[in-house]
Amino acid sequence: MRSDVTFNSEELRELLNLWYMNIKLKKVQAAEKLKAEVSEQLAKGEANDDVVKLALLIHSRHHILCKNHAEAEKLISQVEGFSPYLKEEHLYYLHLFKGMYLYSTKDYYNAIEEYGQVESYLGYIHDEIEKAEFFDLFASALYYLDYTNRSAIYAEKAIYIYQLYPAYEKKLTRMKNLIALNYIDMGEYDLAEEYLHSALQDTNTKQNIMVQMSIYHNLGLLYENKGLYSAAKRYLEKTLTHENFDDYISSVYLLAKIAFAEGKNEKGAELCEIGLKRVGKENDQDYYWHFQILYAANFNPNSYISTLKSAIEYFKEHNRMYELQKYADEIATYYSNEKNFEKANYYYRLALGYQNNIVMFHSRR
Secondary structure: OOOOOOOOOHHHHHHHHHHHHHHHOOOHHHHHHHHHHHHHHHHOOOOOHHHHHHHHHHHHHHHHHOOOHHHHHHHHHHHHOOHHHOOHHHHHHHHHHHHHHHHHOOOHHHHHHHHHHHHHHHHHOOOHHHHHHHHHHHHHHHHHOOOHHHHHHHHHHHHHHHOOOHHHHHHHHHHHHHHHHHHHHHOOHHHHHHHHHHHHOOHHHHHOHHHHHHHHHHHHHHHHHHOOHHHHHHHHHHHOOOOOOOOHHHHHHHHHHHHHHOOOHHHHHHHHHHHHHHHHHHOOHHHHHHHHHHHHHHHOHHHHHHHHHHHHHHHHHOOOHHHHHHHHHHHHHHHHHOOOHHHHHHHHHHHHHHHHHHHHHHHOO
16 A cells, blocks of 8 residues: 555555555455455444555455455445545556456456556656555456466566565466466467576465475476476476375376377377366366367267367357357368368358457457
């Protein structure tokens, strides 16, 4: 929060700053205690309207931390009702917290719209770490929805700030990982490799096994994309020794892809079976379809087209643009090779239509 926001008492200013800081650090118990103290101070009726609005906004952020989404939405709507009378710092936090609320409730597109509104108020925020954390949030949301180029831009902005503050090395490492993923998607493999190996050298990486696994996974993804299968397997197999690793399913999928690419179809089918069992436990529908398509393409060609069609419907329904475009292109190529140009054109148009949606989204910013 801005250190120069005007409050009517030093005590309340300190309480609001401490409350927000503890929320950002995810210290729930400390944040709860400070919330009670702030409420007690506000109950005295001495705070001016600007302070009350800021307190309401921070309270909404507190609810987001605690996953009390309905309560967060109520407070955000309450502050939105004051929109004509809000100052720039209020509008900054309003759009930021609304974006966080929308993202936490899986309304990803509207979350990105809110984050886009935040930028025009950054000039009123003097805390560089606050800015970095906004860039961090925006980069992560953009990457999730496959807006690769823009995600990389905001990740770079976050990295520029985080690297100036040693206490934020963990967040710096995470952004290095994220920007590397964007560069892999963009085919900028040398840049991705540079960031990943830099992340491996960070002190917090050496002390955190799961951070190491995440970087190993991404190195495996990088080398799989480059066709360097031996190197990819060396990193990916390290991650399989940790079944609670977040990207365990993805590692299995990449190893299955490599097995099929190397002509080891029995191994590929075995890995698909392992992956589908894990998918069932975690109810990960995206990877359910990834495994089904991979298996059908390499081990059960008679079901390949019907599987692709079902997957495309799923990804279309869930607005997963990268996957939709990928698989629509894949089935269009199949029909083109079969000289069924009517169906080929339908799927090419489907892929192109979603690609154009991405261009239109970017042009609005």
